[in-house]
Amino acid sequence: MNEDLVERIRASVALIPPGSVATYGDVAALTGAPTPRFVGRVLAEDGADLEWHRVVKADGSCAPHLREEQLRRLAAEGVAAPGGRVDLRTRRWAEVAR
Known part of the structure; x- marks a missing residue:
C-alpha cells in the first residue's frame, strides 16, 4: 500500500x-x-487511533459492522442520526462541503 497516500x-x-x-x-x-x-480499507487496517466514526457512507449511514459504536460516538459529539443516518446537509465537514 502506498504509505504516502495512507498518511x-x-x-x-x-x-x-x-x-x-x-x-x-x-x-x-x-x-x-x-x-x-x-479509504475504508485504510481506516479498517490503520485507523484505530483516529476518530474513524466521523467518516460515513455517501448516504450518511454508518458502516454496518460498526453501526452501534459509530452512532454512539457521533451522538456523544452532538451528531444526531435519525433513522441511522447523519444529515450531510448540516453535518458535513466544511472543508469538503464547498
Whole structure:
C-alpha cells in the first residue's frame, strides 16, 4: 500500500472536527485516493487511533459492522442520526462541503 497516500488519508480524517462528518468519497477526493473503498480499507487496517466514526457512507449511514459504536460516538459529539443516518446537509465537514 502506498504509505504516502495512507498518511494523507489518516491526516485528513484527523482534521475532521468534532460534530462534523465526511464521507468516504469526500476523503478520497481530498486525498487522491483511488476509491472510497480504499479509504475504508485504510481506516479498517490503520485507523484505530483516529476518530474513524466521523467518516460515513455517501448516504450518511454508518458502516454496518460498526453501526452501534459509530452512532454512539457521533451522538456523544452532538451528531444526531435519525433513522441511522447523519444529515450531510448540516453535518458535513466544511472543508469538503464547498
